Structures are given as structure tokens and as C-alpha cells.
Amino acid sequence: MEKQTVSFYSEFQCLMGDCRESCCQGWEILLDEKILRYYRSVPGFQGLRLKLSTFLMREPAFAAGGGKCAFHDCDGLCGLQKKLGEEALPEICRVYPRMRKNYGILTEEWLDLSCIQAASLFLAHREELRLIKKAEENPPERHGNNDDYAFFALLRSYREKICLSLGEAARNPSPEGLNSLFGQLLSFAELAQSECVKERYSFFERDINSFSPDRNNSLYPFSPELLGELMDSGFSHKELKKKSPFLYGLCKEYRKSFAGRGKQEELKQFISEYLEASPERTRMLIRYYQYGLLSDYFRIFEDYSFRRHILRGIMDVNLLLLLFALFRRKYGEASGEDEARLLSSCERRTKHNERVRKTLLARLP
Numbered sequence: 001m002e003k004q005t006v007s008f009y010s011e012f013q014c015l016m017g018d019c020r021e022s023c024c025q026g027w028e029i030l031l032d033e034k035i036l037r038y039y040r041s042v043p044g045f046q047g048l049r050l051k052l053s054t055f056l057m058r059e060p061a062f063a064a065g066g067g068k069c070a071f072h073d074c075d076g077l078c079g080l081q082k083k084l085g086e087e088a089l090p091e092i093c094r095v096y097p098r099m100r101k102n103y104g105i106l107t108e109e110w111l112d113l114s115c116i117q118a119a120s121l122f123l124a125h126r127e128e129l130r131l132i133k134k135a136e137e138n139p140p141e142r143h144g145n146n147d148d149y150a151f152f153a154l155l156r157s158y159r160e161k162i163c164l165s166l167g168e169a170a171r172n173p174s175p176e177g178l179n180s181l182f183g184q185l186l187s188f189a190e191l192a193q194s195e196c197v198k199e200r201y202s203f204f205e206r207d208i209n210s211f212s213p214d215r216n217n218s219l220y221p222f223s224p225e226l227l228g229e230l231m232d233s234g235f236s237h238k239e240l241k242k243k244s245p246f247l248y249g250l251c252k253e254y255r256k257s258f259a260g261r262g263k264q265e266e267l268k269q270f271i272s273e274y275l276e277a278s279p280e281r282t283r284m285l286i287r288y289y290q291y292g293l294l295s296d297y298f299r300i301f302e303d304y305s306f307r308r309h310i311l312r313g314i315m316d317v318n319l320l321l322l323l324f325a326l327f328r329r330k331y332g333e334a335s336g337e338d339e340a341r342l343l344s345s346c347e348r349r350t351k352h353n354e355r356v357r358k359t360l361l362a363r364l365p
């Protein structure tokens with residue numbers, strides 16, 4: 001089997017006690033039966049702590065409700081790992097943010113950008129994104145069960161076409177150019193969606209620039225109405241105050257300055273001034289969309305939902321754009337560390353919160 005790994009994958013090292021956005025806070029870690037059996041077998045005081053923190057729950061979890069994990073010590077390290085070793089950690093805590101997916105004939109490995117250190121590596125390497133090919137010797141468990149590998153090969157080569165178009169857009173980035181490219185991708189997705197159910201795949205032979213962009217919607221940036229709807233949906237919620245005070249502060253800035261019908265023109269002006277000030281802002285978001293194709297695009301292999309997965313990335317780009325602009329308004333120019341923090345916080349709220357994700361997607365054009 002073949003394996004593709006994002007080029008900076010092996011550079012990842014957890015910041016541990018120095019992490020400003022630790023994954024041990026704000027995320028519920030569900031515990032499976034296997035790890036619960038192990039916890040029940042742990043003797044002494046550690047065993048008692050484990051039992052007390054999991055036994056009375058209907059759905060046993062660490063950091064239930066999105067607070068801080070009870071084992072996250074004041075030195076920023078994991079108390080469980082220190083006392084009982086790595087085998088005492090739930091699977092996700094052991095591997096995060098390293099992601100691996102096995103599609104049957106190909107495994108892909110990348111770093112999840114909801115981790116601030118992974119986000120920082122992405123930002124440092126964004127102009128040289130590449131996948132390193134190797135032979136897979138130890139494949140992870142199979143993801144999904146579709147075995148139509150001819151379809152997978154078509155999907156895979158089309159992702160390369162999309163990446164080439166994104167690379168061209170990044171060479172000379174402009175909001176109009178990216179809006180047009182997103183419109184073409186959406187038109188491709190609409191056609192693919194309807195043709196796939198008839199098992200007709202000739203649309204894969206077409207270049208992306210042969211699709212006419214959808215002119216009815218602004219996709220980069222989203223219209224102020226749509227941005228407002230996304231912010232008013234589950235994205236900005238009072239529970240954020242506990243889960244991510246940093247993100248909560250930016251949502252508050254949005255509500256103070258732009259919430260409400262009368263403020264739409266101001267929001268439009270604000271976003272367009274932010275974009276016009278530097279093409280680098282659009283270039284970074286193009287690379288972010290490109291990186292998102294690693295985690296989202298092959299979901300199409302399982303559910304054939306081209307439209308949903310193409311749109312997911314476009315929505316993520318727009319939410320990140322708004323947060324970057326709000327950050328600048330509230331605090332001034334973002335440093336590299338601020339950018340990584342913004343990116344990882346936004347990913348946690350969108351990609352890793354299915355409830356929020358569904359509400360957001362329901363509002364898209």
C-alpha cells in the first residue's frame with residue numbers, strides 16, 4: 001500500500017507545559033470500553049481518582065462539558081502520563097495531533113491544525129506544502145468501507161488538479177480571483193453531485209477553469225448577511241467563554257461592532273479593507289483551503305457529497321478571515337504566534353464540533 005505524508009509531519013513536538021492553548025482544556029475526551037476496563041484495574045490512589053472521575057457518568061469522558069481535564073496538572077503536564085505512563089492515555093491523547101487515514105489503497109498522514117504547534121508548522125511551511133510518498137508498512141485501521149478504487153483514483157487525481165489551481169491563485173492572490181475559483185469549485189461540485197448518482201464520471205476530465213463560477217453568491221468573502229448568520233449560529237455561543245476565552249473575546253468584538261442589520265455595510269467595508277491592505281492575507285487563506293483538502297476531501301469517497309465537502313473548506317476560510325480581521329481591529333497586527341493561536345482556536349470550534357458544523361453548513365448557499 002502507498003502512503004502520503006505531509007512534509008512537516010515529523011517536525012511536530014508537543015509544547016507540553018509551555019502550550020498556551022493546551023488540548024487538555026475545552027475538549028471532551030470520550031472514553032471507550034477498553035480504556036475504562038484498564039482504569040478499573042488500576043490499584044491505589046490513582047485508581048480511585050480514575051474511578052471517581054469516570055464511574056458516575058452516562059458517557060464517561062475526561063473534561064466532560066468542555067472544561068479542563070482533571071489530570072491536567074498545574075505544571076501543564078498530564079498527571080496520568082506522569083504516574084502511569086503512556087499506556088494509561090486514551091487513544092486520541094496518545095496520537096493527537098497526528099492524523100492517519102487508511103482509504104484501502106492509500107494511507108495519508110497529516111497534522112491536525114487544531115493543535116497550536118501544528119498550526120504554527122503549517123504557517124511556517126505553507127508555501128512549500130507537499131506530500132511525501134512512501135510504502136505503507138503498518139497501515140492503521142481502515143477508514144470507511146467503500147472499495148470502488150477506480151472512483152478513488154479519479155478523486156485523487158482531481159484533488160491534484162484543484163491543488164494546481166490553488167497554487168496558481170496563490171502566485172497572484174486577489175479576493176476576486178479566489179472568489180472566482182471557489183465559484184468554479186462549487187459549480188464542479190454541483191455537476192459532480194448530479195452525475196455521480198448516474199455513475200457518469202466524465203466531469204473529472206474537465207479542467208477547473210472550464211466551469212463557470214457561481215455568480216449568485218459571493219464565496220470570498222461571504223456576504224455580510226451570511227457572515228452574520230454564521231456568527232449568530234452555534235459558532236459564537238456563551239459556552240465559548242469557558243472553552244476558549246480568546247475566541248469568545250473576538251466574537252464579542254464582532255457583536256459590539258457589526259451585529260445587526262444596520263451594520264452590514266460597515267462589515268462589508270471592514271472586510272474589504274482588511275483584504276485590500278495585503279495580498280498575503282488571501283495567499284495564506286488559499287494555502288489553508290489547500291491544506292484542508294487533506295482532512296476533508298476524501299470524505300467524498302465515503303458519502304459522495306461533493307458539494308458539502310467543497311463548501312466546508314470555503315466556510316472555514318471565511319470564518320478564519322473574519323477572525324483574523326477582528327483580531328487586527330482589537331489587538332493590532334497579529335504575530336506568527338497569534339496567527340497560530342487564531343487558526344487552532346478556529347479549527348477547534350468548526351472542524352471538531354459536529355453540532356456547530358451542522359448548524360453552520362445548514363446556512364450556506
Ligand code: SF4
Nearest residue numbers: 014015019023115117
Ligand atoms: S495543543 Fe498541541 S502543542 Fe499544545 S499540548 Fe496539545 S498537542 Fe501539545
